[in-house]
Amino acid sequence: MDDRLYPFSPKKFVTKSGHTLSYLDEGQGPVVVMVHGNPTWSFYYRNLTALLKKNFRVIVPDHLGCGLSDKPQDYPYRLHDHIENLEDLLADLQVKETSLVVHDWGGAIGLGYGGRHPKAITSLVILNTAAFPSSKIPLRISLCRIPILGELLVRGLNGFAWPATFMAVSKPMSPEVKKGFLAPYGNWHDRIATHRFVKDIPMEQSHISWSTLVQVEEGLAHFKDTPMFILWGGKDFCFNDYYFNQWRKRFPKAAYKYFDDAGHYLLEDKHGEIEPLIAEFLKRS
DSSP: OOTTTSOOOOEEEEOTTSOEEEEEEEOSSSEEEEEOOSSOOGGGGHHHHHHHTTTSEEEEEOOTTSTTSOOOSSOOOOHHHHHHHHHHHHHHTTOOSEEEEEEETHHHHHHHHHHHSGGGEEEEEEEEEOOSOOSOOOHHHHGGGSTTHHHIIIIISOTTHHHHHHHSOSSOOOHHHHHHHHTTOOSTGGGHHHHHHHHTOOOSTTSTTHHHHHHHHHHGGGGTTSOEEEEEETTOSSSOHHHHHHHHHHOTTOEEEEETTOOSOHHHHTTTTHHHHHHHHHHHO
């Protein structure tokens, strides 16, 4: 991978399960924790990290199974596990207060942590994500949940991370950026979490992660008056306007900016424009 795109020195944290989680810890000042989703990793936040570290301490973990973290084959990869790993990491780093930036499945993970530690959250940046149950799922994602077929598609053919490099953006990625997104997911072994994340989307109450997601949703009540900035890509086929409207309805006091020409990978499509907006919001907050 091109070091010019990811010029950071990741650190390591050993989780309770004994597996090693990779994370960035850059800069000094008020803490900002940025939580990625699936199938991205801390690489997604590279440009925002480079800007924010000038004024903030920026912490960006790679979830287990993602990015440069371990990819155990016998790990449960449930929402509860990811929240707990984030909680343990921030406790180890003695983080008492933080702003949260969340994207995709990182919304449920980050706000799951926030619901457990509401007094620690100083502000929130919401990027094309959800932190509440929904019955809506795109066909192209539901195909990846089909037993046997889904695993063959995601782990065998890289039919999740690779399509995202062109389906999650409205502007084509450069070959170097595309390579960066795909670097950690080069084979069947390394794509385990990409598939498990898809399987862990709770679509019905009988799902093992349903109760965890309901707890995350209930925890949102803590943030009615917390400074919040919602930034949204209007061309997102997964987290579409339904989710944007849900956030607006639940948090009418939140500032927001809607980009009708941007896709799910909002930070890619609006690189150069969106980072200063986030930085200014965090400084004010």
